[in-house]
Amino acid sequence: MAGPSSLEDISYINSSLGREKTTGIPHIDLESDSDHAQHVIADKLARKLSARQVQMIAIGGTIGTGLFLGTGKSLATGGPASMLIAYFIVGGIVLLTMLALGEMAAFVPIAGSFCTFAGRYFDDAFGFALTWNYWFNDAVSTAADLVALQLVFAYWDTGFPANIITVKAYGEIFIILGIVVNCGGNTDHHYIGSRNWYIGDAPFVGGAGGFASVFVTASFAYGGTESIAITAGETKNPTKNLPRVVKNVFWRILLFYILSVLLVGLNIPYNYPGLSSQTSSTSPFTLVFQMAGAKAAGSFINAVIMTSVISAGNHALFAGTRLLYALSVDSHAPKFFGNLNRNKVPWVAVLATSAISGLCFGASFIGAGQLWTWLQNLVGVSNQLAWLAIAATSLRFRTGLERQGKTHLLPFRNWTYPWGPWISLILNAVIILVQGWSSFSPVFSTVDFFSYYVELPIMAVMYLGWKFLKKTRLVGFEEMDLVTDVHVKGSDDVKQAEFEETWKGKVQKVMRWIF
Numbered sequence: 001m002a003g004p005s006s007l008e009d010i011s012y013i014n015s016s017l018g019r020e021k022t023t024g025i026p027h028i029d030l031e032s033d034s035d036h037a038q039h040v041i042a043d044k045l046a047r048k049l050s051a052r053q054v055q056m057i058a059i060g061g062t063i064g065t066g067l068f069l070g071t072g073k074s075l076a077t078g079g080p081a082s083m084l085i086a087y088f089i090v091g092g093i094v095l096l097t098m099l100a101l102g103e104m105a106a107f108v109p110i111a112g113s114f115c116t117f118a119g120r121y122f123d124d125a126f127g128f129a130l131t132w133n134y135w136f137n138d139a140v141s142t143a144a145d146l147v148a149l150q151l152v153f154a155y156w157d158t159g160f161p162a163n164i165i166t167v168k169a170y171g172e173i174f175i176i177l178g179i180v181v182n183c184g185g186n187t188d189h190h191y192i193g194s195r196n197w198y199i200g201d202a203p204f205v206g207g208a209g210g211f212a213s214v215f216v217t218a219s220f221a222y223g224g225t226e227s228i229a230i231t232a233g234e235t236k237n238p239t240k241n242l243p244r245v246v247k248n249v250f251w252r253i254l255l256f257y258i259l260s261v262l263l264v265g266l267n268i269p270y271n272y273p274g275l276s277s278q279t280s281s282t283s284p285f286t287l288v289f290q291m292a293g294a295k296a297a298g299s300f301i302n303a304v305i306m307t308s309v310i311s312a313g314n315h316a317l318f319a320g321t322r323l324l325y326a327l328s329v330d331s332h333a334p335k336f337f338g339n340l341n342r343n344k345v346p347w348v349a350v351l352a353t354s355a356i357s358g359l360c361f362g363a364s365f366i367g368a369g370q371l372w373t374w375l376q377n378l379v380g381v382s383n384q385l386a387w388l389a390i391a392a393t394s395l396r397f398r399t400g401l402e403r404q405g406k407t408h409l410l411p412f413r414n415w416t417y418p419w420g421p422w423i424s425l426i427l428n429a430v431i432i433l434v435q436g437w438s439s440f441s442p443v444f445s446t447v448d449f450f451s452y453y454v455e456l457p458i459m460a461v462m463y464l465g466w467k468f469l470k471k472t473r474l475v476g477f478e479e480m481d482l483v484t485d486v487h488v489k490g491s492d493d494v495k496q497a498e499f500e501e502t503w504k505g506k507v508q509k510v511m512r513w514i515f
Contacts, residue, residue, distance in 0.1 A: 239487050
């Protein structure tokens, strides 16, 4: 449906929304204002998350098994150069994706985020297929983190570490220690430099197939960054906080990832035993700490990895439940999945997502290392499909705004539009098609092929099936709904803006960036 004219947007939306002065949460009184009830559909969750909380959820949910364990597989199958290049390219894709997503989420901050946007601005069938795909992604991610815990626990023969620090603090320690180890502060007291880039088949191991296979691991590692926007439905002052969090979190993650991958490739040889096997997967981060010579270093860093794995699993469960809630709200899933408790938490969705994760985890009898690799591939491809969808939806979203004369209403603009979304869309499409090269060569592997490509036909069937069943069509630019759930500033938003102008607010802003 088309929204009001561009000159009347603000006054129209403000008059349509019954905002509670005590909370500042923009929503419609569905009982007393039935004429405008359609303007709030998904914005019903409690907005209690601050910018700092969202930032911590994002960092804790993204930096986890993909980096700490996934780099071992990447190094073993692709070599140090392939790993570094792939992580850099995927990092660039994620930057373009986050800018596009941040623009849409700041304008319409709802729990369904990019999945709901795909239905509203592209095609309802596309939104249906994407949301179910990404919900399954989060359920599988939770299971993958549980399997990863098995691999982490397998490191200890006796005893259990007591010292646990935060992921962020660990990241800074690892980068410093990695440089020290490389420069000679290791048990052999030898300068390592780039020596491991020239042994055996390094720096490119496995040729084109090895290089291509690293992309799915890198996509798994960066996965979760885009789910920042899923917290939009519960974020205070989302029009201001979400763009801020998107930029801060991305640069922190990218810097940490690139530096970490570089140091791992320099310090650990690609042929180190146990980096990636059917029954085990050793974290190269743990190996770097062992090289420093401290006897308890290995257990210490393994404990840190364990906490990050738990954090990432918790984040995936959080995002998955919000997506199942969004599916219910959009009539893409049974209504009972949208049931909220008195704290406005979708408790039925929590139980359902947890059940699927438990079923996937139950397959670990085939070997934790092998199962984790398969789950990692499934999640990595799902992330790429989500990034591709975000790029395509962003292009249509901006065109719709331009056609309806509403571009000026954007609280945050993607400075890479239109070339950024196009580059992201094309790169993701190419990577999705070629990254399964290793499943064809040197011999065809049915299971590996399945883990790389099974999501493509499943998503296609879901899209075409829903399209045929509901007779959906591509949303026209002039009829695109650019009014529903648009955030309008409330009293709390105004108070926060005023506080940020004070000296305390400015100090808090600096501290938020540092910590």
